[in-house]
Amino acid sequence: MIRELAMEFARVTEAAAIASARWMGRGEKEKADDAAVVAMRSVFSTVQIDGTVVIGEGEMDEAPMLYIGERVGAGVDPKVDIAVDPVEGTNNVSRGLNNAIAVVAVTDTGGFLHAPDMYMDKIAVGPKAKGKIHLDAPVISNLKVVAEVNDKDIEDLTVVILNRPRHEKIIKEVRAAGARIKLIQDGDVAPAVAAAMAGTGVDMLLGIGGAPEGVLAAAALKCLGGEMQARLWPEDDEDIKRAQKLGIGDINRLLTMDDLVKTDDVVFAATGITDGDLVQGVRFFGNGARTHTVVMRAVTGTVRFIDAIHKLDKKPFTYRR
Template sequence: MERSLTMELVRVTEAAALASARWMGRGQKDEADGAATSAMRAVFDTVPMQGTVVIGEGEMDEAPMLYIGEKLGQGGGPEVDIAVDPLEGTNIVAKGTWNAMTVLAVADRGNLLHAPDMYMDKIAVGPEAAGKIDIDAPIIDNLRAVARAKGKDISDLVACVMDRERHAKIIHEIREAGARIKLISDGDVAGAINTAFEHTGVDILFGIGGAPEGVIAAVALKCMGGDFQGRLVPGNEEELARCKKMGLADPRQVLLLEDLVKGDDCIFAATGVTDGELIKGVRFSGTKATTQSLVMRAKSGTVRFIEGQHRLERKPEFVMKD
């Protein structure tokens, strides 16, 4: 992939964030998601690449744009797989709470797992604890391994877990081990990425969330030198059949980082919609707006935090119309 593609992709996530942020706190998650999707799709058409959506808003008959298999880009440039979540945290935006982002991940053609829309059991850590985790090991063993790797006591660790009834056992075991917990309502892409940045205060992520989001998070952690393991959790026979169609002889097999994103190069980009530990949300002031974005590339190991200042009168398509 070309180095210049990283900055082009930030333009895509910025557009989606600007379009969806006006819906913050209005209780209309579908409208916020639709605004992000439309803006993201429009800017993708200006990017010099030959992209194919492998993780998107659904199958062709389920989504009008950014559907799986859709071709993106203005042609020319690298041939790439694209995973998108135009608005990671639709409920977060509707309620006006933390860690909503617009996110995408890109890798060379054929290098992203085409994860079906089902649940995935996940464990994620940053670079200090890479290679030390095991999704099949007890919670206490993983906590001990991360504590050793980071030179901390278990009582100093913070585990990120989505606040769901299905995680009651995990939460109990983390507390029994003496570690602390940050419960999140939605948005486990942010939870996974936060493990790679010391200032977020998060050391490890546990729990079950969306499989497509797992692939996107894995790309981000690969860029950072972190680690991610997952296991698909099919909920019915149809989902089980989809796993087998993907070529997984055992749908319950452990998926390592290299299974989720192959090769030595990939790009992750995100722009904050609401404030989070990692990046701030969109700030509006009259005809201007400010965004904060994160873009990373695995091949170079470069991590950039980008602040954008936008003149909204020159971007009328991103201004919400009631």
Template sequence: MPKPSDILDRVLVLEMVRVTEAAAMAAAKLIGRGDEKAADAAAVEAMRRAFDTLQMDGTVVIGEGERDEAPMLFIGEKVGGAPGTGPKIDIALDPLEGTTITAKAGPNALAVLAAAEEGCLLNAPDVYMDKLAVGPGYPDGVIDLDKSVRENVEAVAKAKGVAPDEIIVCVLDRPRHETLIAELRAIGCGIQLIPDGDVAGVIATTDEDTTIDMYMGSGGAPEGVLAAAALRCVGGQFKGRLLFRNDDERGRAAKWGITDLNKQYDLKELAKGDCIFAATGVTDGSLLEGVKSLRRGVITTESVVMRASSGTVRWVKSEHQKD
């Protein structure tokens, strides 16, 4: 039997970038065209084709929805070019994180995926998740979803050695966050509102150049697992709690083996063991440049690929012939 870390060695880390590049380039053809569904469908189809070139026996554990909701890349779908013979890999993916952003030519749209050894990524149902994240360098337990907004901000400020009103928090710009935003304003925090793309928002806490200290608010649970996988590679802390609006969503959780509906998940419970995170920019953003189509018949992409076991972060700039 191979060592656990050997399993992902069989799937070359940089091969995962080829998958996100393919999805990003397909989606980029629809930037600013106002058609979210078409952009998403193009990214999904391109990502699926790219997976089939990899020598692995992959299973989608975070995907575009369940089988009856998504024609491909649904939860439970098998991907990869070596079914039954290749290394067993669990995949979490979002072929186009920021469909609205892409349709409107906004910033921070990404094609993203995470890969881990079998059983190491949470099978999160397609529901909302309450999320709280900080970057590396803070003592363990500095954030906690059971604490108030003020208590979390004050704890991070104390650990950073600044006043609470010097903390900058990234929040999705949604009506559901009106109360959260009001609480942060009362503390005096700076708030970086983003229109979409909370995977990029969480990762921004790890980059000092963004000046973002914390991420707060609710968003999709699948995106929470993807963000947790990224933080596992580069450091940071993440807390997540699934949010259920009705019995149908609770039923989805039961289907995927989730029995404690109030559980607060830590980073390593969402993405444990060795894992890989890869992302390619679709539109320009704080993390990556978007896809560019140059006059000389070349398409350029910028990607990042990270690995938890080594802590390696690679930035990849690629040129692709249009044909």
């Protein structure tokens, strides 16, 4: 993939974040999402790629979502696969809560697991714990490993878990081990990525969240040298059929990093909509806005943080939708 395209993908997530941030705290999550989709689609059309959305928000008949199978870009080489979530954490935007981001990951054709829209059990850790944790291991075992490799006491670890009834057992086990917990309401991509970045205060992500979000997080972890292990978590027969339709034969198979993201030629970009563990949210002033974006490439391992100021009167109308 052409190196210069990384900045183009940052432009895409910046546009979505600015558009969505205008709806922060207004209780209108659908409008926040729609604004981000329109802005993201508009800027994508200017990027010199022939892209296909393989991880998206829905099927073709659910427009205006960026749907699975949608073609994006200017229609010129290189051909790439796109994983996208214009607003990861729509409820967080509507309530003015932390960790809402606009996110894109891009790789060679066939580079992503085509994850169905269903649940996925996950564990995410940083580079030092790579190869030393296991999704099926007891919680205490994984905590001991992460503490040891990071030269910490278990009591100093912070584990991020979605605040859901299905996680009561995990929460009890983490607390019994003495580790700290940050419970989140929505949006597990940013904390999964934060687990692999020094200085974020996050050491591990545990629990069941969205499968598409798992692939997006895995793309970033591939860039950072971290690790995610996962397993699809179907709720019913329809989920199983959906997975099989996308070519996943064994629904119970442990998914490794190389299953989730099959190549090192991957770019990840995320712009903060609201403040969070990974990036800061959008700030508006006068006719301008300030954004904070992280862009990564797995080939080089480079991580860039982009602090940008935008003059909105010179931007496309989609920013002001």
